[in-house]
Amino acid sequence: MRSLLALLPSAFIVAATAASAETRVFIINNQAEGYGIDQCLAKGEKCGAQVARTYCQSRDFAQASAYRRVDPDEITGSVPKSGANCSHGHCDEYVAITCQR
Template sequence: MRRAYAMLGLGAVVLAAAGSLTLMPRSSEASATEATFLVPAADGYGVAECLVSGHTCGKAVADTWCEAQGYVRAVSFRQADPEDVTGSVEKVAAAPTPLPISITCVN
């Protein structure tokens, strides 16, 4: 009889411990993780056309990009400002290249 009560008590403790771990709220720091990516405008896939032109496909493309990078969704997307790009590598080609697209993702 004692063994049955001991097993019942142990089972209750394990169940309560498992339940408390699954019901814990997420920390605000983990849920607010944010990253910004610079996507080349001339990538060949037409990403820039959707994101910059204001077409309805822009939000879907940005969300898909974030999901591919391991994030949940896109918070914002726009054409990058010139000061967003460092320009640390000298340009070899004489033709000007379009500014990249900035996509900010969040978990």
């Protein structure tokens, strides 16, 4: 029983540390620049991992835990409906990058 009570404070510390971990999702315009990075991010491929990590680190987060293409309908209120951002046959695409501290 005494050893159980001794472990109790450390369990609270672990729980408090996990609760303080911050996760944030950034929605960015996925612009084609000719290098294929846009497709790496949109398809969630390994080649997008460094770009996502760099994006998170530039915003003072430690790592990127996920990245994927986002349908404009998933974004509420901040992105015009499909077709509104199309010019010359090219429509804007958006990527969600999940960052963690």
